[in-house]
Amino acid sequence: MPLEIAEIVLWRLSDAASLVTEPMSMWVVGASYGRRSADPGCSPYGERALVDFRRPHSSSWSKGATQPALIVPMVAKQETGISLLRFRISMSLDGFVAGPNPSVQDPLGVGGEQLHEWVFPLEIWRRPHGLEGGVVNESTPVMEEEQANIGATIMGRNMFGGGPGPWDEKDPWNGWWGSTPPFHHPVFVLTHHARETVVMEGGTRFTFVTDGTESALDQARRAAGGKDVALAGGARVAQQYLKAGLVDEMQLHVVPMLLGGGARLFEGVGALRSLVLVKTAAASDVVHLKFAVGGEWQVG
Structure with missing residues (x-):
């Protein structure tokens, strides 16, 4: 069964230059399944993001964070094209x-x-x-x-x-x-x-x-x-x-x-x-x- 790759995407609110020195609290975390989409409101790595993008220490969520800083692959359970x-x-x-x-x-x-x-x-x-x-x-x-x-x-x-x-x-x-x-x-x-x-x-x-x-x-x-x-x-x-x-x-x-x-x-x-x-x-x-x-x- 072909497996689709999901991604956990760590997004930063500011310039990625200080990747090593800034604490994790400066990051917002997203996850998406690897279907391509040109929708600017979603992660560029997935058509239907499982999450939006969370600002640290807040229960509010919003789409459209800044550029991705790190992408970590995750094996998704679903077969490509199969509904969740x-x-x-x-x-x-x-x-x-x-x-x-x-x-x-x-x-x-x-x-x-x-x-x-x-x-x-x-x-x-x-x-x-x-x-x-x-x-x-x-x-x-x-x-x-x-x-x-x-x-x-x-x-x-x-x-x-x-x-x-x-x-x-x-x-x-x-x-x-x-x-x-x-x-x-x-x-x-x-x-x-x-x-x-x-x-x-x-x-x-x-x-x-x-x-x-x-x-x-x-x-x-x-x-x-x-x-x-x-x-x-x-x-x-x-x-x-x-x-x-x-x-x-x-x-x-x-x-x-x-x-x-x-x-x-x-x-x-x-x-x-x-x-x-x-x-x-x-x-x-x-x-x-x-x-x-x-x-x-x-x-x-």
Whole structure:
């Protein structure tokens, strides 16, 4: 399988002449996959930078830093031309993505819905759900970036809902989102129970995959039409993809609360030594952390 080369690019804010003498705090760090682009807003070494360019000691990020001073190659996991698998999820400070005692009436468990209260007021969240109004804050550009270039989504049976066991043929469950789900693209649901594809209004199509995570990813990539694939959760599905080394990007929305129990995201995943923190942003009610995942890398 041909491998694409990614690059970690160390950018400086001033003249590169004092490379040896100035401390690392004078540098901003970027990472990009090696697709060529003439877009001046991106790194010249990559079409879609995984990160923008971070000014030291600040949570603000901006594009368009100065000339590159040092380029360090990193082996990217993706095959050339293959879309990325981008995982995103909200998580408590103690590492839970759902609360204890989930049920059909309370699918996120006790307290679990509070993990998402940061996003509900946002205009960018309300619009695809058919709601008017909403606020714009520090989380808005994070969500804009998260939603960009997504052509398909993968999720688990618990996130899709409908309870455990075989599907109810007399009263079929079609998801939590009503007749017009907010995805507007193909969604692949991992399940142990086969079911015919469900076509909804607005372009969403739910396909139920019973032959494993890699099959779901293969189908999603084909359906995405060259765009990336979103991995939406829940915890068990995310763990399977992380342990298999199939995730390329992970964005955690860390909410300042302690759930004390429930579904712990990294339970049984092991040490993810290949994580590279590439971007941070903070709002009053959530901190966003974006990681590049996978591939052996080292600076030097």
